[in-house]
Amino acid sequence: MRIHQLSILFILLLLLVGCSISQKPIDYGEAACHYCSMTIVDKQHAAQIVTDKGKVFNYDAIECMMNQMNEADAPTVALFLANDYSNPGELMDATNATYLISEGIPSPMGAFLTGFSSEAEASAAHASHGGELYDWEGLKEKFKE
Secondary structure, three states, rough: OOOHHHHHHHHHHHHHHHOOOOOOOOOOOEOOOOOOOOOOOOOOOEEEEEEEOEEEEEEOOHHHHHHHOOOOOOOEEEEEEEEOEEEEEEEEEEEOOOEEEEOOOOOOOOOOOEOOOOHHHHHHHHHHOOEEOOOOHHHHHHHOO
């Protein structure tokens, strides 16, 4: 009886660990974009969604993540993550980021969309490259157009 109880506890622990809701490292150069299927190589523009069940979807560009969310079969999202342009390879909470759409900073899929964890760095890039700044809500509205 004791072995049976330990087995059940072990299985429950495995399920909890396997379904954790957290960001996962992107395997740059190997992982494919869930939206456009391109290989993810750009460490300044990649993005990631983690669903409420812990499933991870990687994107080669923030615009791919935004376009995915407009589709009818969009997953139920627990985390929106995007690369911080100023810290390549580091994912940040996309809902708290500042975004710049500027032709002065190309992005992988041609939307010229870049995310910054710091509003000051986004403003400095805006001053250097021009374009328009957005917060998360503004960006969502922009991609609904």
